Each structure stands twice: as structure tokens, then as C-alpha cells.
Amino acid sequence: MKKIIAVALFSTLLVILSLIAVNAVITAQQKNKQLEISQTLLRYSEALSQSVALGLKSIPFQGCDKRSLDNYRKSKLDSVYFADIGYIENGKVTCTAFWGKLSVPVALPPEQHQTDNGFTLVQFSQKDFFTGNAAIYNNVIIFTSRYAYDKFTPVTASYSLTSTTKDFGRTFFSVSPEREQRSWLQSSLFTLSVTQCSDKWDICVEVKHHDAGLASLSAVMFVLLSAFLFFIWIALSLFSLRLYEDRSSLERRLVRAVKNNTISVNYQPIIRVRDKHIVGVEVLSRWRDNNHMNVSPELFIPLIKKIGLYKTYYHNMIKKSLAEIGPLAIKYQLLISLNVGRTEIEDGDFITILRRNCLLNNLPLSLIKIELSEGAVSNAGVLEEFCEELKCAGAKISIDDFGVQHSNLARLSHLQYDEIKIDKSLVDGISEAYKQDIFVIFSDALSRLHKTLVFEGVESEIQFNFIAERYPEALIQGWYFSKSLALSELEKMLATSAH
Incomplete structure (x- = not known):
């Protein structure tokens, strides 16, 4: 009331x-x-x-x-x-x-x-x-x-x-x-x-x-105008209130999900172009809220940062994902790709936590690949030191989302890394004839760095064939082969492809 x-x-x-x-x-x-x-x-x-x-x-x-x-x-x-x-x-x-x-x-x-x-x-x-x-x-x-x-x-x-x-x-x-x-x-x-x-x-x-x-309006027109405005503002106020309540409620349930470690993990296969073999998986977090069904990571991850639980969240994700995927990674020699951002790079705990969980699951660090944006931190020295420490530990490094925002070929020369992931926005250009030349020029320049190329967001046969013809040693991931999978679905796919 x-x-x-x-x-x-x-x-x-x-x-x-x-x-x-x-x-x-x-x-x-x-x-x-x-x-x-x-x-x-x-x-x-x-x-x-x-x-x-x-x-x-x-x-x-x-x-x-x-x-x-x-x-x-x-x-x-x-x-x-x-x-x-x-x-x-x-x-x-x-x-x-x-x-x-x-x-x-x-x-x-x-x-x-x-x-x-x-x-x-x-x-x-x-x-x-x-x-x-x-x-x-x-x-x-x-x-x-x-x-x-x-x-x-x-x-x-x-x-x-x-x-x-x-x-x-x-x-x-x-x-x-x-x-x-x-x-x-x-x-x-x-x-x-x-x-x-x-x-x-x-x-x-x-x-x-x-x-x-x-x-200057008649009494009838004034009453109708007032009634119309009142209806509009009542509707907008109720809608805004509902959004606020939903968001507040969502935040409360998200707090419980992070603290209770109920956010689940999916795995997107990474495919080698030459033989279409699964050589790795990218770890992706998923949250199925009882009231909101599946909530996009683009919504709940920023909310986690806003409510100050991101460090707890990424600790849980590392622990849960390595425990789940560890046996399959060892069996099929899969590289496990973990996404890191500014918090992981700067807080000083990430590599320690990574080492501990690899030891707990008997996973060699050589099967770990860290995906990071080379523009994740403004201080180049911090990023270079982070990469050097990972390489010394034996992990592989991937430069993620290359082709957008802070992409800088000159800056890459100061980093230790093993692969470059080309962003989906560039891969989408393959389907448009006038953008293909830009894609080829960009990808050719990166191939000369003699690093593994990974093309993200491959969703059609046209895109796959175009990449396969020019970069047969590259890796791809995208819905053309598979969306992100639960552990049981991934296990079935791996078993099927092994025969």
C-alpha cells in the first residue's frame, strides 16, 4: 500500500x-x-x-x-x-x-x-x-x-x-x-x-x-491532458519501480550465488582448423537464476564487480573449473583457457591461486592458457611482469579480443605470449565481400608474428572455409562447431571425436 x-x-x-x-x-x-x-x-x-x-x-x-x-x-x-x-x-x-x-x-x-x-x-x-x-x-x-x-x-x-x-x-x-x-x-x-x-x-x-x-485549453481538454499524463507517469513509475526491485532482488540472489559458489561453468571447444580436432576449451561462467532463468554474463559479471565480490567469484571459478575439467584435460591433453582481467592481473593472488588448484588436481601448468586483453591495465610494466611470471610458471598466454579497443601491435612486442585471438567483429567481416580484404590484411600481419592465431565467433561454413584456406594451422572457436557445453556434454563430444 x-x-x-x-x-x-x-x-x-x-x-x-x-x-x-x-x-x-x-x-x-x-x-x-x-x-x-x-x-x-x-x-x-x-x-x-x-x-x-x-x-x-x-x-x-x-x-x-x-x-x-x-x-x-x-x-x-x-x-x-x-x-x-x-x-x-x-x-x-x-x-x-x-x-x-x-x-x-x-x-x-x-x-x-x-x-x-x-x-x-x-x-x-x-x-x-x-x-x-x-x-x-x-x-x-x-x-x-x-x-x-x-x-x-x-x-x-x-x-x-x-x-x-x-x-x-x-x-x-x-x-x-x-x-x-x-x-x-x-x-x-x-x-x-x-x-x-x-x-x-x-x-x-x-x-x-x-x-x-x-x-487556452478547454476544461475538457485540460482534464484529458492531465489524465493522459497521469496514466503515462503511473505506468513509467511502476515500470521503473519494478526494474529497481528486480535489480535489487537480482543483486541479492547474485550475492548468495557467489558466496554459495552456485555459479556454474561451461566449456567452449577450441578446434584446430587442419584436422578439426578439439585441442582446448575456454572456461565460461554461467548463472541460471530461479527467477530470471539464464542470466547473461555481460549482466551478472559487472554486477559482481559492483557489489564487491569479484575476487571471491574468480577464486571460485578457478577452483570449480579446474576440479571439473582437470581429468578430461589430462586424458585428452586439452589446453584450459582462463579469462583474466584487471583485478586478477593487479591483485597479486591470481598466480598463487592458480598454482594451488593445479596441484590439487594434478594438472600441469603447461595445460593452462591465460587469456588476457593487452589493454586490461594502463600500466604496461604491470602487464609485462604478469606475463613473465606466468611464462616462468609454465602457463601459456593468449592475447584476447585482438582487433578492438586497445589493440596495439607495437605494445605486443614487449609482452611474452603464445597466441593471439582475433575478435569476432573481424571474423564477421568474412561474410561481407568488401570487408574480406581488411580481414586478410589484418590476419596476414598477425601471422608474421609467428604466433598461433585463434579466430573467435566462427558461425558459418563460409567463414570456416575462408579461414581454413588461408590459415590451416590456426585454431577456431564458435557456434559453427559448438556452443559452450556443460561438462557432461563436452565429455560425450570428446568421446565421440576420439573414435
Whole structure:
């Protein structure tokens, strides 16, 4: 029950994080649209300001005489942006193109905004005269048409549009969507604002999207999206938990298998090409777990290293394999190949353990072949000393997996060894015509070292015949002749081939 609750809480957290991510993606896309709207609104506001400024500066006659009023009326008719044009005396509007000469002059609003361009901005709120914005220059006043921004009304269903002075002290235009038109989900988290200001005029525009991100989805879509994400994260969380539990359980059973020495040994025959005779076997560890059936060595050997039992494991493998295969090796004079890695080379106990177990099973060290990677340790001196000690003990040495990773012909000249095992990746190239030349060049170069060549991973007749024709004294191993065998299976094969 605790696991279910933990998975549910963890999945809920991931759903929230996923929704935040989805919200960010949607918002980023919507912001591009807002930038387009704000740029359009800013250009329009700049054009309006330009028109008003030119209108104020281009009026040649000022006053309230007939000539001036006619001039005001003409300018008003020439621009759709102008609601009216008038003249100011002593801080009061005394006449306009629309009203003519006012019997009672209208005082200017007390709050006035001075721009860097020398204009004065005011806002009237007198219903019986004018409601809206106006600009003043040299006693001439232009009242901006209240319909100047009507072209932007269609985009206000989801957006609030505002055009103001840069200090936001004077608003030229402002419109917001009606409350009932807004989304079911209202929050500052889902309100996206974009502000842009003019370089030339005292103008800034702001575009707010009140339904940004997830709020732009319908309630049904939001619920479906949340349910889908919750399902996905629940499934992934349960799967990850199962993998973790399986791995932890696998590690616990592997610990018991190593300590109880229940990891078994298989033997892969090594065949001489010339007469197809079994001349040796490679020792391979196998683990059949009750819950996981056969577990690959590529999985359980790294796990053994991770849990710190590798030294115990390889001690057990040497003891078990030599005890099992010893009698057959003596009877058929088989070379027993043991794989070693960095731990065996560097820990200083390997050769002592090998000698002890050979004595216990009456096995001469001349029937032991140690397979090692010449790149198993970074310190060349350690590897050279290890090889020299093995040779002095009478064991044979094979350079394993040659052709991959650290393969280095120059480094081989400093090592004592008897054979080179050519990696399966190169042998696979025999089946592909364009790779055969590479294989031959590589193998010919190694054959000149006058060491025994062993070709790994021979799986087809084509590969065998190709090798047999060019390297009849070589050895091979692979599924073409036999997979790795249990001791009883190997014994039957040896008995059959002896007759």
C-alpha cells in the first residue's frame, strides 16, 4: 500500500511538472503571436502620433477668427485620427472646428503630461464637450478620435491592449476582453504580458493574453491532458519501480550465488582448423537464476564487480573449473583457457591461486592458457611482469579480443605470449565481400608474428572455409562447431571425436 501511495504521489508531482512544461511550450508559441500584435499596435500608435504632431505644426493660422476656424475644419476633415481641432487662450479652449467659438471657454484638465518632443498631452472627461485624449502645441489643440483604435477591437477577445506614455502616466488607448469571454481558468500564472516602446515617441504598448498557456485549453481538454499524463507517469513509475526491485532482488540472489559458489561453468571447444580436432576449451561462467532463468554474463559479471565480490567469484571459478575439467584435460591433453582481467592481473593472488588448484588436481601448468586483453591495465610494466611470471610458471598466454579497443601491435612486442585471438567483429567481416580484404590484411600481419592465431565467433561454413584456406594451422572457436557445453556434454563430444 505504501508503494502505491508513493507511486501515486510521485506521479502526481511529475504530472504537475509536465503540465508546467506544456504550459511553457504553449506560452512560448503564444508569445510570438503577441509580439506580432504589439509590434502592429506600436507602429499604429507611432503613425497616429506622427499624424497629430504634423497636424499641430502645420496649421498656419491660429486664433478663433473665421479664417482660422475654416483652417481647423479643413485639417480635421483631412485626417481620420482627429475628432476636433481648437485654440487655447489663457489655459482654456476658446473655439474648435466642431463647436465654433465657445460661449463659455472650457478649461484644460489640471493633469498634463509634457513629452520630450515639446507636446503637452491632456485627457478630457466632459461628456457635454469631449471625452478622450488631446495633444497641445503652440496653443493649438487636437482632440484624438475615440474611434482611432477601432481596428484593434477584433483581437481583444483574449487580449488586453494598452497604449500609454513611457511612464504609464497617460493612457491613449486601453481595451480588455469582457469577463464572461475569459477562460475558465484565471490566474496571473496564465496571464502573459508583452511590452514594447517606441524609440522616437513617448509611447509604449502592452499586450496581455489572459488565457495564455494551459488556460487556452478547454476544461475538457485540460482534464484529458492531465489524465493522459497521469496514466503515462503511473505506468513509467511502476515500470521503473519494478526494474529497481528486480535489480535489487537480482543483486541479492547474485550475492548468495557467489558466496554459495552456485555459479556454474561451461566449456567452449577450441578446434584446430587442419584436422578439426578439439585441442582446448575456454572456461565460461554461467548463472541460471530461479527467477530470471539464464542470466547473461555481460549482466551478472559487472554486477559482481559492483557489489564487491569479484575476487571471491574468480577464486571460485578457478577452483570449480579446474576440479571439473582437470581429468578430461589430462586424458585428452586439452589446453584450459582462463579469462583474466584487471583485478586478477593487479591483485597479486591470481598466480598463487592458480598454482594451488593445479596441484590439487594434478594438472600441469603447461595445460593452462591465460587469456588476457593487452589493454586490461594502463600500466604496461604491470602487464609485462604478469606475463613473465606466468611464462616462468609454465602457463601459456593468449592475447584476447585482438582487433578492438586497445589493440596495439607495437605494445605486443614487449609482452611474452603464445597466441593471439582475433575478435569476432573481424571474423564477421568474412561474410561481407568488401570487408574480406581488411580481414586478410589484418590476419596476414598477425601471422608474421609467428604466433598461433585463434579466430573467435566462427558461425558459418563460409567463414570456416575462408579461414581454413588461408590459415590451416590456426585454431577456431564458435557456434559453427559448438556452443559452450556443460561438462557432461563436452565429455560425450570428446568421446565421440576420439573414435
